[in-house]
Amino acid sequence: MAVFDRQLARKECCMSLERAPLTRKMRFKIPLHVLAATGSSLVLLTLAALLAWQAYSDTRKILLSSVDESVQHIAIMMKTQVRQMLDPAEGQLDLLSHQNLARADSLAERLAExxxxxxxxxxxxxxxxxxxxxxxxxxxxFRRLRDATVRRVFRAPQEAHLLVQTQTLVGGKMQGEYRFYDQRNRLIKQQKRDNYTFDPRERPWYREAAASKESVIIDPYVYFTTRAVGTTLAKRSSEGAVFGLDVTLRDIDAQLTDLRITASSHVAVVDSRNRLLARDNGEPTYSVDENGEAHLRQVEEAGVPPIVAASALSGAGVQRAHKKAEGKDWEVISAPVPLRAEGKALRVLIAVPHDELFHEARQLLRRQLIIALALLAASIVAGIWVVRRITLPLRQLAEDTKRVAGFDFSTREMHSSRISEVDLLAKATQQMKSTIARFLEVSAALNSETRLERLLQEVLNDVAETAQAISGALYLVDEPSEGLTRMLRFGDNVDSLDDIYPLLLNDQTQAQHPGYRVIQARRSVTARASEAAPELVAVPLKTLGDTLIGVLTLELPERALPHGQGDSRLAFVEALASTAAVAIETRHLIEDQKNLLEAMIQLVAGAIDAQSPYTGGHCQRVPELTKLLVRAAHDAQQGPFAEFRLSDEDWEAVHVGAWLHDCGKVTTPEYVVDKATKLETVCNRIHEIRTRFEVLKRDAEIHYWRSRSQGTSDEAAWAELQAKWQAIDTDFAFVAECNVGGEFLGEDKVARLRAIAQRAWMRTLDDRLGLSRDELRRLEKVPPRALPAVESVLADKPEHLVERMPEEDMHHYAEHGFRIKVPAYKFNRGELYNLSISRGTLTEEERFIINDHIVQTIVMLEHMPFPKHLRQVPEIAGGHHERMDGRGYPRGLKREEMSVAARVMAIADVFEALTAADRPYKAPKTLSDSLLIMANMVRDAHLDADLFELFLRSGICHVYADRYMMAAQIDQVDIEAVIRLATDSQLSDEERKALIQSICDTARGATATA
Structure with missing residues (x-):
């Protein structure tokens, strides 16, 4: 039913291509350009706005020009004022430098001036x-006492008019004095001031004047006594004395208020170091520190952001800029005021708010805008009727466009328009909606299909139905034959198509076949075998890389594709064919990638099994058993796995994880995996030890002949030699027996090994010759022994210890979350150490290397860039050595921390290992013995109890046995007894033993007894 509904929707969508419903037909259409005149009012308004803006801009320019002229005037005025203060002082300084003060050597001579x-x-x-x-x-x-501040500072008498401060060398020591004089220059008071001593030669005015031939001006500063801001003029006389005049700049403050351009303007004078000298508000320009010394403030300390912005202007001459400060726009100006013709200069900083500066300009702009708005209102009233008539259908089109943007392609009736262009746009919009709706429907269907065969059928059906074809066929390029192979057909007349145009096989005789012509032209073609034959259309299936992958051949009704202007359906079919080609190519690529991944997985698994003759087929059998048990859990309708279900992607993860569960074994050395004896590495070192025992026997024989040559009794020496040989043979036989590692090696045997190790033999050759670089490196810390050297026949030497690489230490494993004990050494090849292994042939270090394969499996798989649906592969593959109680390895996971697939892997790995018949070092176990062992592992929380029960009840153990086990291994199994043995925790020891006996009896075919 769903398929029928979908086909019906396709046909309705195709029919919508030929209709664009409108409510009523209009008698005549009005071109859109006829209404262009209505825009003239807007043009006039735009022009009025431009003129108003131009007037405003010109007014701004005039005002700014006026500001520039005012600033130039201010700069000139300030310069004149400064020169009026400094020029007289410079003249007086020049005159003073030629007076007797320059030559006076004594205080009396100086006071005379x-x-x-x-x-x-x-x-x-x-x-x-x-x-x-x-x-x-x-x-x-010489200081004039002109105000109360100075008098208070110096504690001057009331009638004092002049203060003379001196410091004179008296007896090699500088002595300071204050002298107060009245208006007639009569001495009133004289004070010795021991604390009034300083070195004038260290003062800036002295140093600068002493280094110059001309008079100098010191940077303005705050006078200590008067707290007035001023500067110092200094000049060196020809006799070497330096004269100085303190000139105050107090008159500048009074002038700044008059320099404001607007009421809210700010004006300040700063020196070359941006220190405030004067402000328009008369506030102090200095601050007093904790020592009582006054310092000029930096302009930033004034708290006036516009003035700070003005101080940042740099460059010669008057500088002006537009700045933002205090939330308002300001015009900030910096004008230099030179103190002299050359050298140091002051700067006048002015900040004018725009709202005051351009007040008149904005008033003018406001009046002009009011006039323009009035014109606009009149234009709107006049044009509103015309606009409403024009925009009604356009608004409907806009709403339809919004619906298209929201993927709503439903059709509805629209008002037609007298404007021909709007009417054409409405019809085009309807067709566009229908085309896009159909295209998206087909594209969604193609992209949602994952199977190539069904995808090809979808492509053929969709394209054929869209084009209203009678029949059709889909051909794919056959690369080996360089031709086309028909894959699918649509309709009832496809066989007749191939009768007219036989299957193309790269034959020149098929030149008239549409598919052949598509290959040659690489574009859509049409053909007709005869006047009576149907019209055929062949459309190429090309990928984004312009690769031809197939051809669609359609049989169309007569005159379905009219010549001339072309048919929109053909273009639509070509677009669908292109989308279908990309979908087909994508599926091909996905299939190829999956096949490549599968081949790589099989390659790795085969290489692992081929690496050792003892594990052949393991990597092939475990995945099969894993998938059988996972399928049983997936199909369970009740019990603990009733809710367990896997998607196709989950199945792929299980498949990959199962096949790669032992991929880390490629890193395990073969001589460790295949170690058959305790002393075996790459070769069995028992031969080296045998040679040592042979040396011992030769030494005994040599000793015998030496004793005979010295006259010893023949019979006694010979008996002694036979006894030594017998003891040596016995000891070597014991060592060789221990090397095989068959039975448990107790402490008594280990003690005997140590006793045998006490036997010594003589080495006369250098044991460092012919060694590899790694062997020599292990001997670096062992000093060479002088030859001949006496050595034990069995020894644990320092060079037997192989260090672990830095990247193999325990921290490396901990970083990956592995909870395993890492041995201190990678290998311990000590002879006694290896021969003393209690069970088997592997040392602790070698057993770690073998167990490490699961660590390497996880690390390798976690580094692989698996797609999202395969991200669980490392967990599935790396969990089959974990235990349900958390005592497994490598991460010590518990049951609830493992996925179902990972727990299944543990069961599959154990069962395959127990039943495998291709292990030369052990006999394969029977089915019952294997299940008994696994039942005990379930009781010990090694394996999952629920999965083990499912493994037995589902019969998977027998399915696997029939496929992979020898007939002699398959015996009778009491499934219920095995399940009870594995899961019943209330069994007593007697009941458990009886249950085991019952299972064994059943396996032997005997009658079960209580």
């Missing part, structure tokens, strides 16, 4: 002090 200093200070109100520093460190300063 008091009137001169008084007249200089009185002539320039901006001067705070006049001072002179001498090359010997002496100093004199």
């Amino acid at each position: 008091l009137p001169t200093a008084q007249s200089i200070l009185s002539a320039n109100a901006l001067l705070d002090a006049v001072y002179v520093g001498y090359p010997n460190g002496e100093f004199i300063l």
